[in-house]
Amino acid sequence: MSPEPARPAGPSPIPSAAGGARAGARGLSRPAARLELRELTKQYPGEDGPAVDRLSLEVPAGEICVFVGPSGCGKTTAMRMINRMIDRDSGEILLDGRDVNDRDPSELRREIGYVIQQIGLFPHRTIEENIGTVPSLLGWKKADIAARTQELLDLVGLDPAFAKRYPAQLSGGQRQRVGVARALAADPPLLLMDEPFGAIDPITRDRLQNEFLRLQKTLGRTIVFVTHDIDEAIKMGDRIAVLRTGGRLAQYATPAELLLAPADDFVERFVGADRALKRLALGRVSDLDLLPVVKVHDGDPSDWVRSQLAGAPVPYPLVVDDDERPVSWLDADDLRADRVVGAEGSDVAIVDGDAVLRDAFSSVLQSRVRFAVVVDERGKSIGVLSADRIADELLPRDGEQQPDLAPVADGLPTPTLDYPDAAPPFDRGTK
Amino acid sequence: MSLAGLSTGASVIAQDGSGFFRDRASDAGSCVSKNGFCPDWIADNFGQYTGPLQEHAVLTVTAVVIGFVIAFALALIAEKRRWLVGPFTQLSGILYTIPTLAAFFLLLPITGRGFLTAEVALVAYTLLILFRGVRTGLDSVPPETVDAAKGVGLTDRQLMWQVKLPLALPQIIAALRVASSTTVGLATLAFFAGAGGLGGKIYADLTFKSNVVLASLLCVALAVAIEIVLVLVQRGLTPWTRAVNA
Numbered sequence: 001m002s003p004e005p006a007r008p009a010g011p012s013p014i015p016s017a018a019g020g021a022r023a024g025a026r027g028l029s030r031p032a033a034r035l036e037l038r039e040l041t042k043q044y045p046g047e048d049g050p051a052v053d054r055l056s057l058e059v060p061a062g063e064i065c066v067f068v069g070p071s072g073c074g075k076t077t078a079m080r081m082i083n084r085m086i087d088r089d090s091g092e093i094l095l096d097g098r099d100v101n102d103r104d105p106s107e108l109r110r111e112i113g114y115v116i117q118q119i120g121l122f123p124h125r126t127i128e129e130n131i132g133t134v135p136s137l138l139g140w141k142k143a144d145i146a147a148r149t150q151e152l153l154d155l156v157g158l159d160p161a162f163a164k165r166y167p168a169q170l171s172g173g174q175r176q177r178v179g180v181a182r183a184l185a186a187d188p189p190l191l192l193m194d195e196p197f198g199a200i201d202p203i204t205r206d207r208l209q210n211e212f213l214r215l216q217k218t219l220g221r222t223i224v225f226v227t228h229d230i231d232e233a234i235k236m237g238d239r240i241a242v243l244r245t246g247g248r249l250a251q252y253a254t255p256a257e258l259l260l261a262p263a264d265d266f267v268e269r270f271v272g273a274d275r276a277l278k279r280l281a282l283g284r285v286s287d288l289d290l291l292p293v294v295k296v297h298d299g300d301p302s303d304w305v306r307s308q309l310a311g312a313p314v315p316y317p318l319v320v321d322d323d324e325r326p327v328s329w330l331d332a333d334d335l336r337a338d339r340v341v342g343a344e345g346s347d348v349a350i351v352d353g354d355a356v357l358r359d360a361f362s363s364v365l366q367s368r369v370r371f372a373v374v375v376d377e378r379g380k381s382i383g384v385l386s387a388d389r390i391a392d393e394l395l396p397r398d399g400e401q402q403p404d405l406a407p408v409a410d411g412l413p414t415p416t417l418d419y420p421d422a423a424p425p426f427d428r429g430t431k
Numbered sequence: 432m433s434l435a436g437l438s439t440g441a442s443v444i445a446q447d448g449s450g451f452f453r454d455r456a457s458d459a460g461s462c463v464s465k466n467g468f469c470p471d472w473i474a475d476n477f478g479q480y481t482g483p484l485q486e487h488a489v490l491t492v493t494a495v496v497i498g499f500v501i502a503f504a505l506a507l508i509a510e511k512r513r514w515l516v517g518p519f520t521q522l523s524g525i526l527y528t529i530p531t532l533a534a535f536f537l538l539l540p541i542t543g544r545g546f547l548t549a550e551v552a553l554v555a556y557t558l559l560i561l562f563r564g565v566r567t568g569l570d571s572v573p574p575e576t577v578d579a580a581k582g583v584g585l586t587d588r589q590l591m592w593q594v595k596l597p598l599a600l601p602q603i604i605a606a607l608r609v610a611s612s613t614t615v616g617l618a619t620l621a622f623f624a625g626a627g628g629l630g631g632k633i634y635a636d637l638t639f640k641s642n643v644v645l646a647s648l649l650c651v652a653l654a655v656a657i658e659i660v661l662v663l664v665q666r667g668l669t670p671w672t673r674a675v676n677a
Contacts, residue, residue, distance in 0.1 A: 083582060085578070085581060085582060106584045106585065106586045107584065108584075109581070109582060109583060109584035110583065110584035114579065114582035114583050116575060116578060116579060116582070118573075118575035118578075118579075119575065119579070120573070120575035120576050120577075120578055120579025120580070120582075121576070121579070122576060122579075122580070122594060122598075123573075123576065123598065123671055124594075124597045124598055124669070124671045125671075133583055133585075134583050134584060137583075137584055137585065137589070165674065166670075166671045166674040168671065168674055169674055179579075182583065183583075192582075
């Protein structure tokens with residue numbers, strides 16, 4: 001847990017002339033809030049055990065905290081107590097140090113964005129009116145609301161022409177964007193999101209998740225995000241609170257910590273047997289040290305190329321064009337001619353430096369040579385990625401678990417790269 | 432006025448002192464004397480029907496408006512205290528089952544003959560339809576809409592007036608339409624309570640086609656007119672119900 005929340009710097013996180021003016025007049029673009037739950041407890045009448053049991057955690061300002069757990073773990077109850085949609089039995093909920101029970105519920109909720117799975121748009125109001133709900137409750141001027149609506153439609157990637165339509169005229173994904181826009185309308189310091197992308201098809205969900213993360217980079221809101229989907233939790237969360245049935249906090253950690261060191265059996269099972277693989281979704285190619293590769297051009301003498309390969313970590317030469325963009329891999333057969341002909345080689349798997357490791361790993365596995373070429377934004381080759389490199393990244397880091405074992409004997413077979421369908425490496429050197 | 436006055440149709444009709452009924456003997460062999468459907472007679476005597484039509488309209492509209500105010504208030508009261516929905520429904524259901532004529536009888540000692548008696552009975556009759564209509568409308572509001580409305584900070588009052596009632600409008604207006612057409616029909620009995628209306632005309636001479644057809648058509652026209660007004664009101668107030676996948 002970081003000691004002091006980093007407040008988003010600078011003025012309005014949503015730059016706009018109107019926004020700036022309003023911000024001054026209405027004290028908007030408030031900094032994100034710090035949320036603290038202390039011993040939060042709730043038991044529904046007639047139930048055997050509590051729904052939420054002495055839940056304590058702190059969400060630093062500007063971070064996404066995901067409540068995740070199986071059904072009946074109290075994650076939604078915990079979230080709904082924050083904006084007082086459900087009354088707690090005991091404990092404290094502090095928003096920037098102030099208990100939410102000291103506030104009028106309606107007033108409090110106008111400062112807390114609220115997004116639910118069923119979206120809950122007002123069917124009788126236009127998109128514009130839906131988005132402007134909270135600003136109009138807060139008494140903004142009409143012109144300000146209209147300007148803000150346009151700004152938000154733009155922000156969530158909807159055509160401004162949608163403003164005058166009704167929710168029934170939008171697709172599910174579009175409605176959810178409106179739901180997010182409505183929640184963001186008055187620039188709330190805290191956002192509550194209950195399975196916001198749960199009812200949307202997987203492709204649209206993935207896109208909305210990515211867009212939302214991009215949005216959050218600029219907005220820097222504090223967000224409590226509820227989901228039952230551990231993959232979504234890992235993707236969206238800066239921190240993840242894993243709750244177990246009965247509303248007990250099982251672990252509160254960053255996604256990497258959670259995957260690397262589950263606190264107990266429950267968390268380990270919940271996170272899944274493939275937790276090491278899930279870490280692939282966390283890292284990016286740019287985090288890794290890349291392997292150097294022998295780059296050759298059309299027309300280079302084959303003998304020279306062979307000599308360059310001696311001892312190289314990547315046993316194939318990469319043909320590149322004049323701008324250093326990858327063209328093809330060559331194998332021994334391709335080098336029978338005197339000179340290099342790039343068009344003879346096999347296809348190159350190319351990954352961006354921004355790509356997540358999961359996608360990069362997939363590219364590596366699909367490549368005939370089991371290497372993927374990493375390129376910069378201009379498409380220039382900057383290095384090569386192997387399955388080994390990615391596997392190394394997934395191992396526990398310094399001292400967290402087992403140290404590297406010393407090999408018992410030299411000459412054990414190298415575990416990778418001997419694929420029957422791949423061309424044989426020309427020269428493995430002394431490896 | 433005595434109870435006896437109500438006891439037979441004949442004595443009631445006798446009290447219809449307008450005396451507009453034709454002197455058939457003077458015109459033997461004519462359409463009118465044959466009790467036929469006579470456009471000429473209708474054209475000449477139409478003026479005699481405008482007064483009863485007006486009374487009929489006032490009876491109907493007053494009953495529906497008062498009935499709606501009461502039913503709406505009951506529905507709102509039952510919103511916070513859900514356990515009242517059952518008793519309110521049963522109560523209005525009992526009122527609904529009392530035959531209108533019997534209601535006039537029962538009311539005579541209390542309210543006497545006239546407009547008030549007719550209205551009390553007609554209003555009582557609308558309550559079940561209107562109460563159920565408002566409740567159905569309010570109950571049809573999607574729970575997620577209510578949850579979201581509270582969640583973004585609407586107060587209970589704002590939730591009711593800005594979200595629930597607008598969304599309940601289609602059902603509320605549907606109930607108003609049913610209540611109105613029912614009341615137009617029942618109001619033809621109002622003259623038994625001495626409240627006039629087109630019923631007075633119909634029962635004054637049931638054998639004369641021109642009379643019966645004209646009075647009945649005016650009833651139908653009144654019902655249709657009210658229906659049209661309500662449909663237009665609904666179209667004006669609920670544009671969202673027509674906005675689908677433009």
